[in-house]
Amino acid sequence: MLNIYSLDSGRLAGLPPEAFDLEGAEQRLKPIWVDLEAPTAEDKDWVQSHFGLTIPEDAVDDDLEESARFYEEDDGQLHIRSDFLRLDEQGGSRNVRVAFILFRNTLFSIRKEDLPVFRLLRLRARRTPALIDDAKDVLLKLYDADAEFSADALEGIYDALNDISARVLKEQVNDEVAGEVLTAIAREEDLNGRIRRNVMDTRRALSFMMRSRMLSAEQFEDSRQILRDIDSLDSHTAFLFDKINFLMDATVGFININQNKIIKIFSVASVALLPPTLIASVYGMNFAHMPELQQPWGYPFALGLMVLSVAAPFIYFKRKGWLR
Numbered sequence: 001m002l003n004i005y006s007l008d009s010g011r012l013a014g015l016p017p018e019a020f021d022l023e024g025a026e027q028r029l030k031p032i033w034v035d036l037e038a039p040t041a042e043d044k045d046w047v048q049s050h051f052g053l054t055i056p057e058d059a060v061d062d063d064l065e066e067s068a069r070f071y072e073e074d075d076g077q078l079h080i081r082s083d084f085l086r087l088d089e090q091g092g093s094r095n096v097r098v099a100f101i102l103f104r105n106t107l108f109s110i111r112k113e114d115l116p117v118f119r120l121l122r123l124r125a126r127r128t129p130a131l132i133d134d135a136k137d138v139l140l141k142l143y144d145a146d147a148e149f150s151a152d153a154l155e156g157i158y159d160a161l162n163d164i165s166a167r168v169l170k171e172q173v174n175d176e177v178a179g180e181v182l183t184a185i186a187r188e189e190d191l192n193g194r195i196r197r198n199v200m201d202t203r204r205a206l207s208f209m210m211r212s213r214m215l216s217a218e219q220f221e222d223s224r225q226i227l228r229d230i231d232s233l234d235s236h237t238a239f240l241f242d243k244i245n246f247l248m249d250a251t252v253g254f255i256n257i258n259q260n261k262i263i264k265i266f267s268v269a270s271v272a273l274l275p276p277t278l279i280a281s282v283y284g285m286n287f288a289h290m291p292e293l294q295q296p297w298g299y300p301f302a303l304g305l306m307v308l309s310v311a312a313p314f315i316y317f318k319r320k321g322w323l324r
Contacts, residue, residue, distance in 0.1 A: 002043045036108070085195060
């Protein structure tokens with residue numbers, strides 16, 4: 001999918017590709033942003049023929065070396081690869097690689113799928129005049145929206161952990177509940193880690209833009225403000241990591257308590273059965289001198305002694321409170 005945008009009265013306006021068929025349309029229409037979502041070979045050829053830009057085949061590969069994510073070519077092309085957070089409807093999360101190329105005052109973005117940050121920027125830029133002045137503003141506003149989206153995702157983690165805390169600390173935690181809680185905690189921990197990586201990647205991209213001296217004074221100050229917002233998110237992610245670890249330890253502790261209850265039952269039963277086993281062993285040795293066995297009450301006496309030896313430990317354990 002190929003989306004082309006230019007500025008119309010200070011607002012972001014979409015342009016159809018057919019508007020560029022006339023000669024010199026690129027200079028007359030002055031596009032500032034060309035967004036390629038899951039581009040086909042025809043889309044790349046169209047960009048090549050109309051803007052003179054060759055999009056690399058590995059533009060959105062995830063296995064690029066770190067040194068290949070930020071660089072500038074001899075003809076003035078500025079290449080930036082960044083990760084943007086995406087939340088799934090099933091509750092999962094992942095980071096999606098996006099390639100940015102600044103070339104001749106036009107920003108080219110290449111991505112494999114739709115991202116909420118891009119939709120948010122398009123909505124704001126259409127409604128708010130003078131939000132964007134040039135292609136570099138588009139890139140900065142994308143990073144600003146990404147930081148805001150990460151903050152909203154952190155708020156969602158706060159709410160989810162509050163619900164988990166209510167289940168762990170207020171309800172009876174059995175093995176089934178503990179399994180559900182551990183699954184929910186692992187999901188929130190994975191999202192928190194992805195947010196931390198995402199904001200770290202955004203920080204690196206902004207630092208690269210500031211070092212390259214490509215920003216105006218106002219854009220440089222906007223970048224510093226975004227970096228301050230990202231720094232404020234770091235403390236939240238660290239707090240959430242601590243809270244996740246606490247809930248994980250508490251849940252595992254309840255699992256251990258439930259397991260100890262089961263082991264305690266077997267321990268008490270083993271101790272209680274030792275005396276009757278000893279008595280049965282003594283009377284089962286067929287000693288020559290055991291006169292009570294010759295009497296009619298002999299075997300009932302032995303059986304009663306065995307029952308009494310079982311009851312005595314249970315009475316003792318109950319008084320000690322070990323059977324609770």
